[in-house]
Amino acid sequence: MAYEVQGVVARSKGAPVTIETIVVPDPGPGEAVVDVQACGVCHTDLHYREGGINDDFPFLLGHEAAGVVSAVGEGVRNVAVGDYVILNWRAVCGQCRACLRGDLQYCFNTHNAAQKMTLLDGTELSPALGIGAFAEKTLVHSGQCTKVDPAAPPAAAGLLGCGVMAGVGAAINTGGVGRGDSVAVFGCGGVGDAAIAGARLAGAATIIAVDIDDRKLQWATGMGATHTVNSKETDPVEAIKALTGGFGVNVAIDAVGHPAVFEQAFYARDLAGTVVLVGVPNPTMQITLPLIEVFGRGGAIKSSWYGDCLPSRDFPMLIDLYLQGRFDLDAFVSETIGLGDVEGAFDKMHKGEVLRSVVVL
Ligand SMILES: NC(=O)c1ccc[n+]([C@@H]2O[C@H](COP(=O)([O-])OP(=O)(O)OC[C@H]3O[C@@H](n4cnc5c(N)ncnc54)[C@H](O)[C@@H]3O)[C@@H](O)[C@H]2O)c1
Ligand SMILES: [Zn+2]
Ligand SMILES: [Zn+2]
DSSP states (O other): OOEEEEEEEEOSTTOOOEEEEEEEOOOOTTEEEEEEEEEEOOHHHHHHHTTSSOSOOSEEOOOOEEEEEEEEOTTOOSOOTTOEEEEOSOBOOSOSHHHHTTOGGGOSSOBOOSSOOEETTOOBOEEGGGTOOSBSEEEEEGGGEEEOOTTSOHHHHGGGGTHHHHHHHIIIIISOOOTTOEEEEEOOSHHHHHHHHHHHHTTOSEEEEEESOHHHHHHHHHHTOSEEEETTTSOHHHHHHHHTTTSOEEEEEEOSOOHHHHHHHHHTEEEEEEEEEOSOOOTTOOOOOOHHHHHHTOSEEEEOGGGGOOHHHHHHHHHHHHHTTSSOGGGGOOEEEOGGGHHHHHHHHHTTOOSOEEEEO
């Protein structure tokens, strides 16, 4: 028996999102239906609505969620009905060439549900990042469910499902930030602030937050930034060099995804430093860099898919740190809202008024 529930849908490029009745099928083999309890509003949802990811409208938005498994299909063994889970958008296959090499975080064939959720008229929905969790129930592949300690409240826990994991992982997994390192983070939204919190967890000594909005810089200080730079007023490359003995940082993280910002990150790092791109560019963006600078500066230019995380390893670990008071997930929750408030939350995100609005169901 399929379920009819309310969900937030982006019907066409740039159009405001609407609440629609959606049809969620019973889980088939390997699938699970999850009763969503909370789902954060990530900038990637807005990228989808703006047509910046692809043109597969209509989208069922929302992908940063926690909830309880309410049904499982045939052959599902990793979760059972009643389990409290965080949803992930990279359920590794274990069989592709990346997985076979042991690099599961790069899996090239990640799993999503095989069946489609639809509108009442049968129109197939494209769930954002294969999740679609601005809905009372959603259908996913069982591998997209990671069990965590139910002591962590869903509004905080769900954020690990995308932005916070991406940011923490960009610093710790992709950037390899270690004790004593210097780090600069460009763009202090949910993802950038998580990179700052991750750098602090990893023991970075200098953490420089860069943004064009003073309010964001103030919040970044609360997350662990030791210095802030407003790049609208000050050249961030010069400022970062001045704060690091004239050299630049060991790890520079672009959490905006814009060519001008990437270039700043590229030049703000020390020799042999690492640049990490975790912000998502749109398909029209280009960069031009002198090849001699790419060579001469050494180090690495890396992009960070989902913070190079392994949900099975990283979600329970970060939830444990949260419950021990060592990682403040609550600080990312600016407000809790209802399903009908997602469009308003995009507006607040645009104006820089929130770190994360979280839909609570
Ligand atoms: N790689 C991944 O797996 C992954 C996962 C989640 C989100 N993302 C991407 O990360 C990016 C950030 O997401 P978010 O949810 O934190 O967004 P957000 O809107 O909350 O934050 C963006 C921040 O960047 C700042 N900013 C904008 N232009 C800037 C500039 N020129 N210089 C410095 N700062 C600038 C804004 O003031 C804001 O504080 C988005 O592109 C999102 O799609 C990537
Ligand atoms: Zn794989
Ligand atoms: Zn996201």
